[in-house]
Amino acid sequence: MNIIVCVKQVPNTANVKIDPKTNTLIREGVESIINPFDTYAIEEGVRLKERFGGMVTIITMGPPQAEAALREAISLGCDEAILVSDRAFAGSDTWATSYVLSRAIKKFGPFDIILCGKQASDGDTAQVGPGIATHLDIPQATYVKKIEEIKDKLGRVERLVEEGYEVVEIPLPCLLTVVKEINAPRLPSLKGKMRAKSAQIKSWNAKDLECNHKYIGLEGSPTKVVKIFNPPPRKGGAKLTGEPQEVVDKLVSMLKADGRI
Amino acid sequence: MDYLLNEQQVMIRDLARQIAREKIKPVAAEYDEKEEFPWPIVKILSDADLFGVYIEEKYGGTGGQGLELALCVEELSRACGGISLCLAATALGTYPIILFGSEGQKQKYLPDLAKGKKLGAFAITEPEAGSDAGSIKTTARKDGDYYILNGTKQWITNGGEAETYSVIAITDKAKGARGASAFIVEKGTKGFNFGKKEKKLGIRASATRELVFEDCRVPKENLLGKEGMGFIVAMKTFDKSRPGVAAQALGIAQGALDLAVNYARSRRQFGQPISSFQGIQFMLADMATEIEAARALIYAACRAIDAGSKDIARISAMSKLFASDVAMKVTTNAVQIFGGYGYMRDYPIEKFMRDAKITQIYEGTNQIQRDVIARTLIKEAASK
Numbered sequence: 324m325n326i327i328v329c330v331k332q333v334p335n336t337a338n339v340k341i342d343p344k345t346n347t348l349i350r351e352g353v354e355s356i357i358n359p360f361d362t363y364a365i366e367e368g369v370r371l372k373e374r375f376g377g378m379v380t381i382i383t384m385g386p387p388q389a390e391a392a393l394r395e396a397i398s399l400g401c402d403e404a405i406l407v408s409d410r411a412f413a414g415s416d417t418w419a420t421s422y423v424l425s426r427a428i429k430k431f432g433p434f435d436i437i438l439c440g441k442q443a444s445d446g447d448t449a450q451v452g453p454g455i456a457t458h459l460d461i462p463q464a465t466y467v468k469k470i471e472e473i474k475d476k477l478g479r480v481e482r483l484v485e486e487g488y489e490v491v492e493i494p495l496p497c498l499l500t501v502v503k504e505i506n507a508p509r510l511p512s513l514k515g516k517m518r519a520k521s522a523q524i525k526s527w528n529a530k531d532l533e534c535n536h537k538y539i540g541l542e543g544s545p546t547k548v549v550k551i552f553n554p555p556p557r558k559g560g561a562k563l564t565g566e567p568q569e570v571v572d573k574l575v576s577m578l579k580a581d582g583r584i
Numbered sequence: 585m586d587y588l589l590n591e592q593q594v595m596i597r598d599l600a601r602q603i604a605r606e607k608i609k610p611v612a613a614e615y616d617e618k619e620e621f622p623w624p625i626v627k628i629l630s631d632a633d634l635f636g637v638y639i640e641e642k643y644g645g646t647g648g649q650g651l652e653l654a655l656c657v658e659e660l661s662r663a664c665g666g667i668s669l670c671l672a673a674t675a676l677g678t679y680p681i682i683l684f685g686s687e688g689q690k691q692k693y694l695p696d697l698a699k700g701k702k703l704g705a706f707a708i709t710e711p712e713a714g715s716d717a718g719s720i721k722t723t724a725r726k727d728g729d730y731y732i733l734n735g736t737k738q739w740i741t742n743g744g745e746a747e748t749y750s751v752i753a754i755t756d757k758a759k760g761a762r763g764a765s766a767f768i769v770e771k772g773t774k775g776f777n778f779g780k781k782e783k784k785l786g787i788r789a790s791a792t793r794e795l796v797f798e799d800c801r802v803p804k805e806n807l808l809g810k811e812g813m814g815f816i817v818a819m820k821t822f823d824k825s826r827p828g829v830a831a832q833a834l835g836i837a838q839g840a841l842d843l844a845v846n847y848a849r850s851r852r853q854f855g856q857p858i859s860s861f862q863g864i865q866f867m868l869a870d871m872a873t874e875i876e877a878a879r880a881l882i883y884a885a886c887r888a889i890d891a892g893s894k895d896i897a898r899i900s901a902m903s904k905l906f907a908s909d910v911a912m913k914v915t916t917n918a919v920q921i922f923g924g925y926g927y928m929r930d931y932p933i934e935k936f937m938r939d940a941k942i943t944q945i946y947e948g949t950n951q952i953q954r955d956v957i958a959r960t961l962i963k964e965a966a967s968k
Contacts, residue, residue: 509631510599510602510603510606510607510628510631510632511599511632512631512632512633513595513596513599513632513633513634513637513646514633514646515633516595516599517592517595517646520591520595
């Protein structure tokens with residue numbers, strides 16, 4: 324089975340700071356990690372390899388330092404890694420990014436399954452996975468919590484939905500985005516780390532991928548970010564204390580004064 | 585602090601540290617309380633390839649030596665000095681095969697031990713033969729293609745859990761110390777059974793059992809080295825393994841210091857954190873200094889041994905002696921810094937003190953270490 328896992332390198336912080344002038348994330352001084360949701364995609368890819376044989380190829384689009392994320396993925400059991408990197412990709416939105424990744428996957432050749440995390444912890448759009456499937460014109464299942472079976476080029480997966488889960492059959496080749504319920508990612512092994520250290524990482528740029536320049540970078544991105552800001556912290560409400568009757572009376576009169584009732 | 589470690593040694597240290605922090609620390613108190621063997625952690629260490637850090641690549645290891653093992657044991661012991669023993673005691677049981685095993689024995693046993701698929705153990709101690717190892721009574725009588733083992737080994741770390749045992753037994757009583765031989769005995773061999781599991785002061789996640797041999801027939805291919813080499817096998821094994829015990833002690837001491845520093849910063853008395861008192865500061869400073877000295881000695885010992893130095897008994901004994909004494913002192917002072925809370929089992933620090941004590945006792949008491957060191961000094965002077 325030929326498995327591809329797409330990952331993104333993100334800043335390791337819950338409190339992303341934004342540069343008010345450029346509307347972009349401030350990355351200085353923040354450690355980079357593999358997008359936490361993607362670690363489940365990596366683990367599932369390695370488990371599929373262990374179940375069905377084959378190999379796992381990891382792909383990321385990003386600056387040259389994103390190579391660290393690829394090496395980490397190799398230490399976790401992935402076999403090969405491709406870095407898709409070019410200054411021309413800078414400013415790509417989810418549409419342009421999924422276009423570039425789909426070009427890379429086309430160049431890579433035949434595959435059976437593409438795995439992605441359900442979304443990235445920085446942008447939180449959950450659009451790149453579905454975007455890749457659309458560009459490649461293959462079926463997709465999002466929010467997958469279990470891959471039940473893969474037989475005769477047909478996958479049977481469970482999709483997490485609000486009320487429970489759906490069981491979906493999906494023909495291969497396909498793309499799945501996974502949720503954290505799908506597995507518990509393993510720790511790296513020493514031999515994996517040693518292999519990662521010396522692994523050859525392929526690097527492809529816009530020219531290698533024969534990208535249409537109208538579709539990449541800031542210009543190729545239909546999304547325009549007008550403004551990004553941290554929402555102001557919520558202020559605490561008023562607290563009423565006293566006997567129940569007293570408090571209820573007070574609340575009713577306050578709501579009336581406020582014109583709410 | 586840069587310890588001049590190579591790339592692979594840094595990887596081993598960091599990986600062991602990550603496992604200790606994320607997987608061992610959260611469960612250490614529970615295993616201590618229940619006195620259970622930490623099989624889920626064995627699986628994690630096995631998957632991480634840490635069981636083979638001191639074993640050659642051709643036998644399934646990652647090609648390191650004693651320093652790699654010490655780094656690994658040190659980091660694991662920072663979280664739990666008992667759980668780290670599943671790996672450290674396997675190494676003790678494996679060294680006789682590395683040092684004296686034939687090519688066939690190495691190929692048969694080392695890959696599973698390197699992978700952590702099987703655990704190892706070493707057995708010399710008996711009820712009446714502790715420091716006086718020469719008085720062991722377990723016998724191995726040759727009978728055609730077999731040796732027949734009879735006797736009881738006591739306090740064997742990993743006993744009952746391990747699959748592969750290196751056992752010292754007497755093949756020729758008349759020859760005294762030169763009449764002992766070493767054997768590989770596999771769990772499941774007929775006539776090889778286990779006695780009671782000991783209840784211990786510390787390292788309670790580690791299993792300590794009796795091994796009972798009753799007409800246990802061991803194939804003659806399982807003899808390590810030659811007949812009569814049993815004590816040489818044991819002594820050379822200890823020379824290699826003692827820095828591992830020292831590393832366990834070092835990790836326990838470091839773990840206790842880590843906790844003590846944090847506690848001193850958060851515990852407030854007289855309106856301020858107790859870390860602002862010079863009395864506490866001086867204790868912490870001394871603890872850190874002694875730990876660093878122990879680390880320097882252990883790493884130096886490992887490097888000398890790994891480089892193939894000839895007379896390693898002295899430096900090996902010194903590292904075990906010094907580090908274990910430091911561990912006992914540091915953990916005792918760490919409990920002191922925690923005060924009344926430190927004495928309570930709700931807090932993690934008393935366990936470190938209980939775990940530290942064994943490092944002054946096993947693989948040769950610290951009195952035996954001093955004896956080893958002194959004998960090398962006197963012998964050296966006499967030979968001049």
